[in-house]
Amino acid sequence: MKGRVLIVAGSDSGGGAGIQADIKAVTALGGFAMTAITAVTAQNSCGVQAVAFMTPGMVADQMRAVLDDFGADVVKLGMLGNAEIMEAVDHTLARYPGQRCVIDPVMVATSGARLMTDDGQQAFERLYARCFMLTPNLPELEVLTGETIRSEFDLSRAGRTLRAARGIDWLLAKGGHLHGPDVVDTLIGRDSETRYSDRKIDTLHTHGTGCTLASAIAVSLAQGMEVAPAVQRARSYVRQAILQAPRYGTGQARPMNHLPILE
Numbered sequence: 519m520k521g522r523v524l525i526v527a528g529s530d531s532g533g534g535a536g537i538q539a540d541i542k543a544v545t546a547l548g549g550f551a552m553t554a555i556t557a558v559t560a561q562n563s564c565g566v567q568a569v570a571f572m573t574p575g576m577v578a579d580q581m582r583a584v585l586d587d588f589g590a591d592v593v594k595l596g597m598l599g600n601a602e603i604m605e606a607v608d609h610t611l612a613r614y615p616g617q618r619c620v621i622d623p624v625m626v627a628t629s630g631a632r633l634m635t636d637d638g639q640q641a642f643e644r645l646y647a648r649c650f651m652l653t654p655n656l657p658e659l660e661v662l663t664g665e666t667i668r669s670e671f672d673l674s675r676a677g678r679t680l681r682a683a684r685g686i687d688w689l690l691a692k693g694g695h696l697h698g699p700d701v702v703d704t705l706i707g708r709d710s711e712t713r714y715s716d717r718k719i720d721t722l723h724t725h726g727t728g729c730t731l732a733s734a735i736a737v738s739l740a741q742g743m744e745v746a747p748a749v750q751r752a753r754s755y756v757r758q759a760i761l762q763a764p765r766y767g768t769g770q771a772r773p774m775n776h777l778p779i780l781e
Contacts, residue, residue: 521549521740524584525733526577526607527596527624528557528569534773535726536597540733542776547755549737552588554580557599563725563767571599574606581610585617591740592650593617594733597624601641608644618650618739622732623658646684651745653732654680656695670702677706688745690735692728694718705749712746714753723763725771731756755780 523544530536537553544551556577560568584590593611598604611617623642639661646652654677656667663676670693677691693702698718705712734752743751758778766773 519548519550521737521742522552522588522591523549523733523736523740524552524554524581524590524593525596525736526554526556526581526593526598527729528559528599529555530726531558531560532562532725532767532773534563534767534771535729539726539729539774539776540594540596543730543733543755544737546777547734547737547741547751549740550588551733551737552584552590554584556597556603562769563722563772564769565771569599571603574602577603578606578610581607582613585610585614590617592736593619594736595619595621595645596729596732598642598645599638601637604638604641604645608648611648617648619645619648620651620653620732620736620739621645621649622653622728623662624728625658625661643684646686649684649686651688651690651735651739652680652684652686653690653692653728653735655692655728659691667696670696670704673702674704674706674711677704678711681706690749692731694727703749703753705746707745712749714750716753716757719757719760721760721763721772722767722770723760723772723774725767725773727756727760727774730759730774730776 525540528536541551557571665676677689681689689706691704703714734755738748759774762775762778
């Protein structure tokens, strides 16, 4: 077991996304997963039925308890929800300078349910200063930049603009929502840009792909991998998790297999 990852995110009762997916991904790739739960959701493959946020103090207490004892090689931030929790996370991370963070800006669930409040969206900007890597999908990138994205070119341009404006080390612009036969993601650094492409899979088993990808990247970084290979490893892992998905669920957002047989 190698690589300590503290995951700050919400719970998914269906087990396909959120903290549950994060723990599974980190564990499957040989890391040690720790958690600070920000919210509890009642959800399944048909959607999110209810959301209850933790108190900001409790989120901060969980983070401090883990970081003061075990420490973390990487912190992964997922669903934070509202401004008060984001401020608590920001203030807590300020006590641990140099802590690398992979941030998945969770705003909307696969089912379409909103997972970030309006004030949370504004407060989210405070976390850019803590961000080593940001992993927005197309709709999230549109919200964060105010730009309309219709092509791979638009996706890369918006990613470059956001990375430069916010001083983020790395930004992975995920293009799964673009039309076309391929899933194209672009990893953008200060002086580099790497394109990843795979053929799209016709399936409903894509619930938790964003959470899982970010956690797979986080544990790979925690294990000492360089950024570009970490992204490639994480994308390959998520692809196999989709291809080997269990036939569970009756809704439009069905779970993956977080323990796939890897090639």
